[in-house]
Amino acid sequence: MPRPGPDAELRPADLHASLSDPLLEVMNFLNEVTLRYPEAISFGPGRPYDGFFEVDRIGGYLDTYTRHLEQDLGRSPEEVRTALFQYGRTNGQIHDLVARTIAHDDGIHTDPSAVVVTVGCQEAMLLVLRALIAGPDDVLLVTDPGYVGITGAARLLDAATVPVPEDATGLDLDALRATVRELRARGKRPRAVYVIPDFANPSGASMPTEKRHALLDLAAEEDLLLLEDNPYGFFSRTGEQRPTLKSLDTRHRVIYFGSFAKTCFPGARVGYVIADQPVIGENGERTLLADELSKIKSMVTVNTPAIAQAAIGGMLLAHGCRLRDANKDLIEFYRGNMEALLAALARHLPQDRWGVRWNVPDGGFFLVLTLPFAADNAFLEESARDHGVIWTPMSYFYLGDGGERQLRLSASYLTPERIEEGVRRLAAHIIQRITRGQ
């Protein structure tokens, strides 16, 4: 018997504005082109290389973590069962192992109580933005070009984002200071600046050490927080390791985002945030920002899956909480890939001729190639269809105009042979377009 009343039908205009924002479709578009041209060589996604990973090891990591609970922490079998089976501590159960690891690897010394273990770094960004963006005058500053994950999270919360330009050494500090003052003059409250100091996504830029000190000073002078995201810090091409902002932070100015997606494996979706900022209540009672984030996390994911934490915890323990050593082969692999990409570009394209040029990142996954014409969706479609090569338009990563003639190349998960062939195809397409126009 049919029931009265109409079928539910929704219109995009009835749904939250973020869903009609092209920003949220960037990653989906890339996936979609990749699906349509599965044979194309893709410089699109910043996927980690998985060739060193063996599925069989997951069980071993779980065992290592279980033994740690039993032998190192003296937990009873019932307590071990609860740790793996039940709901757990909102801010995570491997926070102490995370604190130990970043002390070894990144020079960051923090109390485990300031660590929030999250479902990937993405959740960490959402939690921090939710805590800091309290009203319509609050503004998040982001590098322009910038990472889609942070601007996307801001869109979900209707949080205003204001771009700050980058130069070859990352964030432009003069522009940052001017932007902050101009926002304040307009009654806005700049809360924090999102930055990837090492091998940024998408630009590949890195901040020199002195600029890091200057940024920390600027943050203190202008009363800003710095949101430091460091997914690629291990993967130096040159061997040089610069100090993280957080390791230089003596004034609680830095909220530090970390991820095990690139240094362990993405399938666990375990990330974290260090939020050691004091929060001082009306009666002088002190908590940490991490404690406040816990309240938000309890309404987002309740807690990070125990089984995922156990796998990552076991992996950390198996390597003595020293991931930099554990990643030696992977660091070498990514170094080799970036070198291969640079060499292939030099072989197949003329640097600085016809307006073609590219930057030479000190490490990481990404490089930016500048063309004398628009690197837009139409050119991407042609690249994939006619030349079998995929990349990302840089314009996707700008909040307003910018990057129209640039594209991002990621070489993280390809082999050197595929990189060479992919660049050969891309160069042929570019040169064909240039010479056809002459």
Place this chain on the structure above:
Amino acid sequence: MPRPGPDAELRPADLHASLSDPLLEVMNFLNEVTLRYPEAISFGPGRPYDGFFEVDRIGGYLDTYTRHLEQDLGRSPEEVRTALFQYGRTNGQIHDLVARTIAHDDGIHTDPSAVVVTVGCQEAMLLVLRALIAGPDDVLLVTDPGYVGITGAARLLDAATVPVPEDATGLDLDALRATVRELRARGKRPRAVYVIPDFANPSGASMPTEKRHALLDLAAEEDLLLLEDNPYGFFSRTGEQRPTLKSLDTRHRVIYFGSFAKTCFPGARVGYVIADQPVIGENGERTLLADELSKIKSMVTVNTPAIAQAAIGGMLLAHGCRLRDANKDLIEFYRGNMEALLAALARHLPQDRWGVRWNVPDGGFFLVLTLPFAADNAFLEESARDHGVIWTPMSYFYLGDGGERQLRLSASYLTPERIEEGVRRLAAHIIQRITRGQ
């Protein structure tokens, strides 16, 4: 050398208002009392019983899932590695197994493309609210008393929530219709109603089947969506199984939230939402609400951890995608616990004397006890400290006033012996208070 500029210090007033909302502190308060009185018998949390769970089985479930990928789906070793190791499909990789399971267990027949696999049901609620609450006039209706997770998620998004009272058979439909019309008259847009039709948290109320049909009709007539949450549906005390709203839904009125926390294990944090509502674009192009949720999820957790999905997927496969059968012992356990709770109450307290009374839920984890005096934090503290028993004030679950003389008892993870002893202690405390006052 000390650097210039002050330390970062935050004030609660600078942070998002949700952090100062007592609602978000409810769960933390319970934890805190429990930590201070670890010897007390706690009827507080709705924790699943974990006595049937064996840690060793996790490896077996992962193997089962891996074999399924290899043998049933014909995946190569490299593809299996990618499935467990890499970032994955935003809406999940066990969506087909979930669809098969709810067809068997809950009479819900849905295309797997309408399933979004989430980090617990909590993430699912956040995604749906973010999609539906598009502006300041949009309102979520919630049962009063109601589940803290949905109102908490609404707070994070600054979404207005309006209470609709419950009676002994769940949501009061006349009040719902009146509230919807009154909101519309005030220029508001009621978007959806959150409801737990089976063994509600916190009230224990269940909707009769005829009322379910009437609610579906009302939703069509008033153009509402129903957010059906069904964490406890298996756990009938009487053996009677009522149809889910979703299984009766012929008009895409129901968005269905499911969870494996109670039927598999909470440590995986795997839940899901069925969102089969058509979304019709300006040019007539059709997507599903699930596709829209995917865009939001990519900015919340990117995807649900592959390793957690693999564990649950393996568990579903191991039981032929029939969890109701797999949960036979657990269903019996919870049934026994609710009977033990009812029997203990009848033994130690006079139903309907002095204004003491309790409801008799048809199943689930929760029961409400009404007292002739305030069941407030002070009485809770006394209960824990002087009588060694913990429970939850019902006032926590009301959006405004309500429940001041009521408390929620959960008997889900205790043994019948502990339930008997806990009720004896609680009854002694209650009777002491009543007779002292006489």
